Structures are given as C-alpha cells and as structure tokens.
Amino acid sequence: MILILKTGATDDQIDHVIERVEALGLQAHLSRGTYRTILGIIGDEDKISEDSLRAIPGVAQVIPVLPPYKLASLDAHPQRSVVDISGVKIGGGHLGMIAGPCSVEEPERMDRIAEATRAAGANLFRGGAYKPRTSPYAFQGLGVEGLKILRDAGQKHGMPVVTEVTDPRNVEIVSEYADMLQVGARNMQNFVLLTEVGKSSRPVLLKRGMSATIQDLLMSAEYILSQGNSNVVLCERGVKGFDSCTRNLFDVAAVPVLAGLTHLPVIVDPSHATGRPDLIPACALAGLAAGADGVHIEVHDQPEVAKSDGPQALLPEQYADVAERMRKMAELLGKTISPPNPEAAA
Incomplete structure (x- = not known):
C-alpha cells in the first residue's frame, strides 16, 4: 500500500503516520520528492483499513498495491483456473x-x-x-x-x-x-x-x-x-x-x-x-x-x-x-x- 501525503505535511504529521503504521507491525518506507512525500507500507495490509489511514492528518491519498479481490486476482494465482x-x-x-x-x-x-x-x-x-x-x-x-x-x-x-x-x-x-x-x-x-x-x-x-x-x-x-x-x-x-x-x-x-x-x-x-x-x-x-x-x-x-x-x-x-x-x-x-x-x- 502506498500513502501519498499532502503538500505541506509537517514533520510531526509524517512521524505520526509512521508511528501508526509501525504500531500495527508493518514497515513504513519514507520517500521525499520535490513536490510530494510518499510512504510505502510493507506487511499484512489486512491489519489496517484504507479509511483509517485516510483519516490521519496529512494523508492525501491511499493507493492499494494489491487488488481487494485477493483470491480472484491473477497476481495471487498466476496459473489459469480450469x-x-x-x-x-x-x-x-x-x-x-x-x-x-x-x-x-x-x-x-x-x-x-x-x-x-x-x-x-x-x-x-x-x-x-x-x-x-x-x-x-x-x-x-x-x-x-x-x-x-x-x-x-x-x-x-x-x-x-x-x-x-x-x-x-x-x-x-x-x-x-x-x-x-x-x-x-x-x-x-x-x-x-x-x-x-x-x-x-x-x-x-x-x-x-x-x-x-x-x-x-x-x-x-x-x-x-x-x-x-x-x-x-x-x-x-x-x-x-x-x-x-x-x-x-x-x-x-x-x-x-x-x-x-x-x-x-x-x-x-x-x-x-x-x-x-x-x-x-x-x-x-x-x-x-x-x-x-x-x-x-x-x-x-x-x-x-x-x-x-x-x-x-x-x-x-x-x-x-x-x-x-x-x-x-x-x-x-x-x-x-x-x-x-x-x-x-x-
């Protein structure tokens, strides 16, 4: 899952997002760009909901990397079913x-x-x-x-x-x-x-x-x-x-x-x-x-x-x-x- 933070998000807001993610046993990887700051989340994403992440101050957008239909997904099951x-x-x-x-x-x-x-x-x-x-x-x-x-x-x-x-x-x-x-x-x-x-x-x-x-x-x-x-x-x-x-x-x-x-x-x-x-x-x-x-x-x-x-x-x-x-x-x-x-x- 990827979090795109709002333009102008403060260091305190970024730290709070990271603390919230790590408290759930997930890893947070911070990437600061010229115009955007992005936070990559690695781990069991089922432990955290997209809605709760969007509610954190400073978060602009939440982008799931894996589709919500995990069992039906081709990524999870590369071999075609018969x-x-x-x-x-x-x-x-x-x-x-x-x-x-x-x-x-x-x-x-x-x-x-x-x-x-x-x-x-x-x-x-x-x-x-x-x-x-x-x-x-x-x-x-x-x-x-x-x-x-x-x-x-x-x-x-x-x-x-x-x-x-x-x-x-x-x-x-x-x-x-x-x-x-x-x-x-x-x-x-x-x-x-x-x-x-x-x-x-x-x-x-x-x-x-x-x-x-x-x-x-x-x-x-x-x-x-x-x-x-x-x-x-x-x-x-x-x-x-x-x-x-x-x-x-x-x-x-x-x-x-x-x-x-x-x-x-x-x-x-x-x-x-x-x-x-x-x-x-x-x-x-x-x-x-x-x-x-x-x-x-x-x-x-x-x-x-x-x-x-x-x-x-x-x-x-x-x-x-x-x-x-x-x-x-x-x-x-x-x-x-x-x-x-x-x-x-x-």
Missing part, C-alpha cells in the same frame, strides 16, 4: 458450450431441445427452474419439478446441467439436481446467496450485474472463493446502456480486461446481452475472438410460446449453424470443446 463441471472443462483452453431454453418447460420439449443442442455440439444444458422476474405476476418457474425435468433431460442426453439459484434457502435442493449453480445478474450482489453457494460443492456460474463494474463482479466472486469454493466461472451478459437498439450493451472488452485481472474462466452470454437472435452469432464469435472461455446461448424450438425470453432464443437449426462456426473458431484459436461425460453427469 473449472470441471461433471467432466466438462471450462478454462485453460477448454470451451464451455452452454445452451438451452430460458425456463424449464414440459418434459417433452426439454427432451427435444437437449437432443438438438447436444447434436449441434453443446456440452452443457441449461434451463431455469426458478426465475427472478421483474413482475411478480410473470412466470416464476416450475421449482423442484422443473429441477427434476432438467436433470432427466440432461441425463438422457449425457449433458451436465446448469440452472439458476435465486434464494439461499434453495441452494441445497438445487445442488441435488444441478451440476452447476448459476447466480444471475439480479443476484450478483446478493451476498447472503453468494456465501451459501460458496459453501456448496457445485461449480458456480456468476453473471455480471446489469450496472456492475468489473471490480464489482470480481468482489462478488471473492465472496464465493472466500467460502472455499474455487470453481467459479464469470459471465459477461451485457450492462445497461442508453441505446435501445439492443437489450443491453455487450461489453466484449470485459473479456480481455478480466483476463488481465483474474485467473477465473470468463464466458459470454450474447442472448441476454443483445436480446436479438440476428445479433447472437456475431457477438458469440466476437466473444470467442476476444478470448472468452465459452458461450451461453438460449435455444427454444418454438420461441413464440416460450414461458420466458422467447424473442431472444435461437431455433435449434440456428444454434447448430452458430455452434459449427464456434467450433471452427475454436480450432483457429487452438482451443478444444470437451465432450460431455455421460457417466459423470448428475
């Missing part, structure tokens, strides 16, 4: 191909969509059994029955399943049926929920909040990591913008930015980012070109009757086309798409 979801790997050159409807629907439909996406090359099947909706009157999901339907479809076609958990009280039951727990954009800063999924043994897909900064996302990941769950995949799914041409603003630059800050895998969700099927293929490929470790796409065989988010879903044949293009992109980039392991799926 997350294993019941045999399907994401990160370290392995791509996650997540596909499926927004909401879990009737078993026959889920079976058809799982079969089609699996045949197209998807290695993870998704669907929401619990749906956080803006309106309390909108479809909220099938709950436990939906979890059973999702699991059965995934097992039949040998695909691990991903589903959203919206309530800390449901983490245990969702973990019984799902291979990966999703924390959605609306819950990215639900710290109680993050703590609970951090205590679970299931890998976690953490989506960026609609108004969240990159640091906000990494701090949310830190909550999960701090509870002992190191299997976290980050997802860029678009942030709020001012232009109504797309549902959200697809921040493709977030992918390489995150790659420079964290060891955690990063995937993209062009379905929620754009809300437009015509833009999904281009944005999916752009995400991979930017270095994403996977792509999350919503697929439905009859979008006009979908329980939720039908207008942004690709038809199975459209997904097959973009999946083939993503496979070629993966080959070009030297990455692999690990096939599902039917025996490992929950």
Whole structure:
C-alpha cells in the first residue's frame, strides 16, 4: 500500500503516520520528492483499513498495491483456473458450450431441445427452474419439478446441467439436481446467496450485474472463493446502456480486461446481452475472438410460446449453424470443446 501525503505535511504529521503504521507491525518506507512525500507500507495490509489511514492528518491519498479481490486476482494465482463441471472443462483452453431454453418447460420439449443442442455440439444444458422476474405476476418457474425435468433431460442426453439459484434457502435442493449453480445478474450482489453457494460443492456460474463494474463482479466472486469454493466461472451478459437498439450493451472488452485481472474462466452470454437472435452469432464469435472461455446461448424450438425470453432464443437449426462456426473458431484459436461425460453427469 502506498500513502501519498499532502503538500505541506509537517514533520510531526509524517512521524505520526509512521508511528501508526509501525504500531500495527508493518514497515513504513519514507520517500521525499520535490513536490510530494510518499510512504510505502510493507506487511499484512489486512491489519489496517484504507479509511483509517485516510483519516490521519496529512494523508492525501491511499493507493492499494494489491487488488481487494485477493483470491480472484491473477497476481495471487498466476496459473489459469480450469473449472470441471461433471467432466466438462471450462478454462485453460477448454470451451464451455452452454445452451438451452430460458425456463424449464414440459418434459417433452426439454427432451427435444437437449437432443438438438447436444447434436449441434453443446456440452452443457441449461434451463431455469426458478426465475427472478421483474413482475411478480410473470412466470416464476416450475421449482423442484422443473429441477427434476432438467436433470432427466440432461441425463438422457449425457449433458451436465446448469440452472439458476435465486434464494439461499434453495441452494441445497438445487445442488441435488444441478451440476452447476448459476447466480444471475439480479443476484450478483446478493451476498447472503453468494456465501451459501460458496459453501456448496457445485461449480458456480456468476453473471455480471446489469450496472456492475468489473471490480464489482470480481468482489462478488471473492465472496464465493472466500467460502472455499474455487470453481467459479464469470459471465459477461451485457450492462445497461442508453441505446435501445439492443437489450443491453455487450461489453466484449470485459473479456480481455478480466483476463488481465483474474485467473477465473470468463464466458459470454450474447442472448441476454443483445436480446436479438440476428445479433447472437456475431457477438458469440466476437466473444470467442476476444478470448472468452465459452458461450451461453438460449435455444427454444418454438420461441413464440416460450414461458420466458422467447424473442431472444435461437431455433435449434440456428444454434447448430452458430455452434459449427464456434467450433471452427475454436480450432483457429487452438482451443478444444470437451465432450460431455455421460457417466459423470448428475
């Protein structure tokens, strides 16, 4: 940590800052320049807070050298993490191909969509059994029955399943049926929920909040990591913008930015980012070109009757086309798409 002292700070003020730092068992190194005096602090910075340092007379600015997301930081973990979801790997050159409807629907439909996406090359099947909706009157999901339907479809076609958990009280039951727990954009800063999924043994897909900064996302990941769950995949799914041409603003630059800050895998969700099927293929490929470790796409065989988010879903044949293009992109980039392991799926 570095302290920049105010111009004109007195010797007594400087001595007081040094005494305060050393009283906590840290070392203080003083550097006097022509215009500025800087104090470098070495040691366990957790022993002192930035706010308490700013309150000391004579201190102008406090600059942390290490990021606050220590466990998620690339500095603390130089080797890229690879997350294993019941045999399907994401990160370290392995791509996650997540596909499926927004909401879990009737078993026959889920079976058809799982079969089609699996045949197209998807290695993870998704669907929401619990749906956080803006309106309390909108479809909220099938709950436990939906979890059973999702699991059965995934097992039949040998695909691990991903589903959203919206309530800390449901983490245990969702973990019984799902291979990966999703924390959605609306819950990215639900710290109680993050703590609970951090205590679970299931890998976690953490989506960026609609108004969240990159640091906000990494701090949310830190909550999960701090509870002992190191299997976290980050997802860029678009942030709020001012232009109504797309549902959200697809921040493709977030992918390489995150790659420079964290060891955690990063995937993209062009379905929620754009809300437009015509833009999904281009944005999916752009995400991979930017270095994403996977792509999350919503697929439905009859979008006009979908329980939720039908207008942004690709038809199975459209997904097959973009999946083939993503496979070629993966080959070009030297990455692999690990096939599902039917025996490992929950």
